[in-house]
Amino acid sequence: DAKTTQPPSMDCAEGRAANLPCNHSTISGNEYVYWYRQIHSQGPQYIIHGLKNNETNEMASLIITEDRKSSTLILPHATLRDTAVYYCIVQGGKLIFGQGTELSVKP
Amino acid sequence: DAMVIQNPRYQVTQFGKPVTLSCSQTLNHNVMYWYQQKSSQAPKLLFHYYDKDFNNEADTPDNFQSRRPNTSFCFLDIRSPGLGDTAMYLCATSRGDILDDEQYFGPGTRLTVT
Numbered sequence: 001d002a003k004t005t006q007p008p009s010m011d012c013a014e015g016r017a018a019n020l021p022c023n024h025s026t027i028s029g030n031e032y033v034y035w036y037r038q039i040h041s042q043g044p045q046y047i048i049h050g051l052k053n054n055e056t057n058e059m060a061s062l063i064i065t066e067d068r069k070s071s072t073l074i075l076p077h078a079t080l081r082d083t084a085v086y087y088c089i090v091q092g093g094k095l096i097f098g099q100g101t102e103l104s105v106k107p
Numbered sequence: 108d109a110m111v112i113q114n115p116r117y118q119v120t121q122f123g124k125p126v127t128l129s130c131s132q133t134l135n136h137n138v139m140y141w142y143q144q145k146s147s148q149a150p151k152l153l154f155h156y157y158d159k160d161f162n163n164e165a166d167t168p169d170n171f172q173s174r175r176p177n178t179s180f181c182f183l184d185i186r187s188p189g190l191g192d193t194a195m196y197l198c199a200t201s202r203g204d205i206l207d208d209e210q211y212f213g214p215g216t217r218l219t220v221t
Contacts, residue, residue: 031206032207036210038150041217042214042215043111043199043215044197044210045212046209091206092206095140095152096152097149097150099149100149
């Protein structure tokens with residue numbers, strides 16, 4: 001069973017920041033938080049991952065709470081091409097996908 | 108440049124007729140995975156190879172088999188496809204670190220069983 005909880009859907013206006021929350025209250029001390037996304041009819045795409053510290057790359061930022069029980073993926077300037085299902089996964093060796101959040105970016 | 112390649116992209120097979128899906132990678136990764144994704148569902152891991160070591164998920168039907176003849180290639184064999192095996196099949200690779208290890212996915216093969 002997936003060890004994460006995400007809202008099933010979210011909307012975001014184009015050009016605005018998209019903040020996608022994820023709860024992972026049972027995370028173990030050595031498990032990373034991973035984010036992937038899946039654009040319709042394509043394979044999932046890795047976005048970012050982290051253990052304790054906040055992380056940033058060219059795609060997104062990942063904010064992990066101090067107790068590590070939740071995290072937020074931030075897409076700073078969402079575009080229409082960011083419309084996808086976003087999966088938050090706690091990885092302890094293999095990916096177990098939950099249902100994810102369907103993000104719709106609207107003009 | 109394509110890193111994880113899946114062939115064919117679309118496959119139609121008849122009920123009970125064996126089918127093989129192909130995956131190749133140019134990343135020289137140790138691990139190759141196969142996932143099944145049915146319509147409107149999340150991907151579900153079927154099995155993976157760490158080098159030549161095969162690891163099957165407990166609930167993967169016996170109908171599904173896999174082969175990895177070398178580092179670059181991995182095959183998914185469905186011996187007697189049923190209508191319920193209609194799905195997208197995704198191949199992925201990773202370096203093989205236990206915890207700090209992102210996966211790279213191919214575009215998938217959409218299989219239809221008629």
